[in-house]
Amino acid sequence: SAGILKMDFLGLRTLTIIRDTIDLIKISHNITIDVDSIPVDDEKTYKLFSNGQTTGVFQFESAPMKEHLKNLKPTSIKDLSAMNALYRPGPMDFIADFVDRKHGRKPIEYLHPLLAEILSETYGIIVYQEQVIQIANKIAGMSLAEADILRRAMGKKDLDEMARQKNKFVEGAIKNSIPKKIAEEIFVVIDKFANYGFNKSHAVAYSIVAYQTAYLKANYTAEFLAANLTNEFGNPDKVTLLLEDCRKLKIHVMVPNINRPSVKFTVDKGEIVFGMSAIKNVGINAVKEIERAHKNLGRNFKSIYDFTSNIDTRVVNKRALEGLVLAGSFDSIKGGRAKNFASIENALSFGSKVQAAKLSKVNSLFGDVEDEHFAEPDFPDVDEWEQKYALAKEREALGFYLSDHPLRKYETEYNSFSTIKLGDPDTFKNEEFVRACGVVTSIRTRMDKSGRNMAFFKLDDFSGSCECIMFGKVYAEVGELIVPESTIMVMGKLESSGDSVKLHAEDVIALSEVAGKFTKSLGILMDVEKHTPETVLKIKTIFEKYSGTVPVVIYVRTNGSSKRYLIDNKISINDHLILSLQNLLGEDAIAYQT
Template sequence: MSRFVHLHNHTHFSLQDGACKVETLIKAAREFDMHAVALTDHGVLYGVPSFFKHAMEAGIKPIIGMEAYIVKEGSRHDRRSDDQTGVGRRKKKYYNHLILLAKNQQGYHNLIKLSSYGFLEGFYYKPRIDLELLEKYKEGIVCTSACIGGVVASDLAEGNYKKAKEVAKTYKDIFGNDFYLEIQNHNMEEELPVLEGMPRIGKELGIKLVATNDCHYIKQEDAYSHNILLLLSDKTGEGDYRNLRYGTDQIYFKSQDEMINQFRDFPEAVESTLEIADKIEIFMKDKETLHFPTIPIPESSRATDLDDYLSELAHAGLEKRYPDLTKEIEDRFRYELDVIKNMGFAGYFLVVADFINAARERNILVGPGRGSAAGSIVAYALGITNVDPRKYDLLFERFLNPARKSMPDIDVDFADDRRGEVIDYVKDKYGHECVTQIITFNTLSSKAVIRDVARVLKIPISTVNSITKYIPSKFGKVYSIETALNEVPELKWVKDSKDEQIVNLIKHAKVLEGMNRNASKHAAGVVIAPSDVSDFVPLSNPAAQDEIVTQFNMLELEKFGILKMDFLGLRTLTIIKDTIELVKKNHNIEINIDEIEDGDELTYKLFAKGQTSGVFQFESPPMREYLKKLKPRSIKDLAAMNALYRPGPMEFIDDFLDRKYGRKPIEYAHPILGDILKETYGIIVYQEQVIQIANKVGGMSLGEADILRRAMGKKNLKMMAEQKAKFIKGAVENKISEKVASEIFENIDKFANYGFNKSHAVAYSIIAYQTAFLKAHYTPEFLAANLKNEFGDQDKVAKFLEDCRKLKISVLAPNINKPSVFFDVEKGKIRFGLSAIKNVGVNAIEEIKRSREKLGRNFKSLFEFCSNVDTRVVNKRTLEGLILAGAFDSVNKNRALLLHNVESALNFGSRFQEYKRKNTDSLFGFDENDISLMEPKLDHCNDWSESEKLAREREVIGFYVSDHPLRKFELEYRSFSNIHLGETEHITESQAVRACGVLNGINTKIDKSNRTMAFFKLDDFTGFCDCIMFASTYSKFAGFIKDEACVMVIGKLESSGDAVKLNAEEIIPMEKARERFTKYLKIIIDREKYDPESIKTLKEILLKHQGAMSVIIELINNGDDRNRFVLKQMKIKLTNTFINEVQKLYGEESVWLVPK
């Protein structure tokens, strides 16, 4: 039995202060044989759901509380101007700490209100409450006076006994016998006045003492790890981690014996911990009711309740979706409706259907579906999804399982530029106080924590990278430090290291790994409640944002019966919308994207060629190669590839393709499997297939089969054994032998981990098909929409510009005489919008438009432009940006000349406009032939070289537009580069590369050995990569490191998790690359272009350019089969003339240089 209980504990939910996890706290309490333990994080209840769950599982009574911040005097609404001496630096804290513990459900509800109001009304550096709130929400709460920064102790520490006693009396008056004076002893000198004063106040006022430890970590040796966390909270990480900020290493979770001994002079204070624990009830339970918002039923409806109303709306939608309604459809529809009603979810469906229909009424593009909801006919009938479940054999039970009651999960995609409007609609309909977004916590992963701790310990970045680069990820999750050290051979040296720096790094990193770094707003999650959200869960505003969020995360909210859903902003939908608008403008064609039929020939040709840059979910280079092999012909094909192309199942792609094209036989353990797996050629690709096998083979209901699928995914061995016995028993009853049944079970168990949600794969493949359709039929408009929406991503823009060039779509520079804000399409050509230019804002563009419209024609000169626009809006910097970007090329192509004359043009414009203002209202008006108004001549200046023009263009736009410096070396780039710099996101391990590109952003630095090293960017046609060249090689290649130089960089591409960097080991000028690396020439000829006439011409070209280089000809059949011919008797001299002649005959990509 406990003799002491800890009542003052901080976890990592006391952000950047507590250095222990909730589960670690509970484990320690259990090890020390404590029957109860409290959670008291700073001002928040973030950790309550996790704390309650782990405590109950461990058989420990959870005491839910918080250490509140309470204003020292005055009101929570006060914002004292003298609270600070500088940004974020407090001269004196005008708040104190106060421990509040919930005795019962009422007390918990009041804690929720107090914590919420601290953020909503009292936030000023901290979420503060005041005595007014405390008086209002005191019921059901035990209050203790907290630490040395507490309401009573702070005055005692300052020697003000009288004030301390007055404060204690105030709290005694509020809480009566539920107020305790807290005493702590961390062996700190400043605590002595408190230890002396508290017993005296307690005796004089009849208030009991309670002994606590201000626990911030679990073990005493964690003090330095905790201090590192505090240093990291300063952002800089500067300071000696051994100099403990809190001045003690005693704020750890001590054992009962330690605490009893510590307070041997105050046994009654130890006894009070048990008294308080006995006052606490276990009051939180699993949700008993679902809290839906109030949903009005229109007067026009005959429905008497929400179930009837849902049925009424769904039936109306069903008749529209299925004009020829069959009994099979009707039966499934009725079954789904019954399940929804019996589970009490009618309200959920009505809310979702309402805001989706509201979005469509406002012409906000909504995705066809997302996740398992696409498997519901009711959702399809209501317009929640736009995927016919029957057409794609989708299962309702994967979405809503009658055998396992849990909240439905309907996530909805909206065009990302208008998602906020849908949330505003919901707030307006149900009440702003009833709708809020959801919190999420960003945690310290193994890689991140190693980097952070290393920064505090001042360990060189090169050492850090030598560790983090070998920490792998699996299924999108980074390995823990422990797992990586045990399983990765390259990290054995770290595990075995005796180096004090490395030992300390790993020790402290392990303590802090997985802890919360900060809180933020979830990207999509929204809560809708029947009344103020704080009636159900606490609220906060992380990082003092204006946006209010719940204090519990997405997964935890369901336990409280709160309606939550994802409102996702999908940029692809905005791109679709912008493409459709451009098509309407340029072709006067209205496209309803939801009515595009599957099977379009041009669209599937695009997929088969792998030309899927910009096509949703099918953009990556490896995916494009798979598409060339797959040659999809339907959305079902796309869905299968979408499901397979992810970590794990990716290993089955080649097997899938071999079976599809008959290169491997398709075999089934039993004929029943044929119907289920026919679509995926005998391979289990989808979770729905696992459910169907369990249903058809194992005789389980679809609901039971879904439970089996979940058990397999969680690898619950006990449940798996039960499910296997049930499966085999059902199979035997279906006349399938036990041996075959066992074999089938093992097979589905193997694939259950990899199986993907088919409903989601289909829904997202429909979006992929829609984007591919638009790209195939309206290529310029589609690429312009992508350029507009991806303009903030340099790599993507570079990629789309290169895509334009390959597809023979001209990209025109910005133009003052065609002043669009965003990318536009002119007769099949894409025009850069003026907003792409540095220092050119929307106001300036609108002024240029206005002036040109008023003029009634194009601007003819720089002087005319400046004399018409308001130069206060279109200022000097704006004008220079326009010139450098080529926006004045339609007026004068000599950009250097125009830039040289900017000052005189602006002066002329000012004089012209001043003269015009003075004379417009005069009797005679103004005379444009007045000599003072005549345009001066441009002061002569030579134009820049092409390379300087491109460099300056890139400076103001961020990209090369009119050309690319690397273009003249395109053959070498294509032949020798084994990496595209804008497509490195799939790189996870160190990789040796040859990369060709343009150098810029060069920055040299002196290393610790007083040697020069270099940092620079390398740009190619697809994007850029940051590069580093260490001092050991810099001196050798320094002469080649020049801005705008075209070079080949040989080195290692390394991923640090967040970014990829190229460690340059060698630099070769592109002018020398062809001679150094070419082994022989390869000419690729497509069978379609292979005819006697072209072969005759090729032979003439070869004879005309005879030399010493070997030639190989490769004939391609249908993109796959290749026949190679070595021209033994014919060698050539490699010249640009020869290359141009062959390319003219067989295409730009027919000539390749094969590297040595």
């Protein structure tokens, strides 16, 4: 109303990720990428969208969006822009119709030929605010300013103003040789969509940025994921999701390594080198000191004693050393995590003694002090940590699991029985009853008003984490299962309030018992193009070895569809059976069915 142009400037972390990815590509491939000049018809990029592999891709990361992309199979920026605009409350109801029209499963019909040129790119569905304005302009002869007034009136649902606008619209359409009945029908249609219409320039701009990130991920996967990890390491849930994406895409993320020090996540021969500044109590200065010492030494560190003899322990202090050991940074040299951790005090003392001797020689007036050789102390006699404990300490140092995940052993159970992914709150519905498989990473208890213990605990899976509450009655029955690092399945109702989501645990079962209690049949997915008759014979041999009472259903996939076969063999569910089938058919080919 003041006649002043309003401009919004949005700071996007995504743009930093794009820049960091381009820098890594330059280092790894000696190629300079200009994202404003990349092809907009890249086949690998649209395949990535169509497969729903959009973790890290701007605006297209949520689990529901990934499913919509798999159905849509976008082939243009226009498709992406429309999906971006439709994926919000209200217009989301039209996504299925949009997809069906794109793929010819539903006809694209227009109330008048003039609508075709306006709505063809969105398959006859009004998606954008600009389309409402164009329709009013083309059909009713309204000026663009008048058409925008119509759009705003529809959004406000002002009945008196709507009546005036309808008369004006219909009269204008009649003057344009459009029958009154058709004009009224068009008005009803645009009234239905006007309240949902999204700003097209916004949707297109965001979708272009999304396409750029997807292009980088599709063509320079390791560099893109490394840049994401660098920018997200303060968010453990996001890092967990990115690490799982790396695993699925077969991009190896190395554990931190004192002999490959790097402040940020970088790429070496297609593998991601861990950015050591992400380790708790190990700051940028400490990593730079390790880089300096490693370069000056001209060789790899051989032991924790060799390490402390060559670095400035005022910068890489005891707390930093503890973080480095717990995170696995010394795994590539002798000792093991337990022995190296127990050696930290001795190593710091030894390093100080060696460096004092070096300084004494440098400061000698005549420089005639002989080199003094110090024998490294023996490692303390301690047992190596069990994997469960080592992983817990690793998560303590990093904020997430890296070298392995306690849930990995139960991945088939997780994929089969979990009804939610803890890192995808977009899929959560308030009061929904769910099953969640995960590992307990923290717990605290207190007395309720009745004097009974209740528990508050955090559950982690491959996608993120969720806070859980267990009241006294349930805790008295199954509370012994809620201990740190235990792998469990929690059943209960979600409580969603804004950004806060909690799971009210009504029952808990150890994951080691879930398959035996819940499995009614074993599902096996076979792809005709991948598996031969020889594969079938091997499967039969496995079934005979592990015969039992559980039915087996085989789904044979061919040409995008699958057929279901219930076979004669019945099997006994156990780890050896599942591992044998996964080794033969792949990890994702096996599912427990309830």
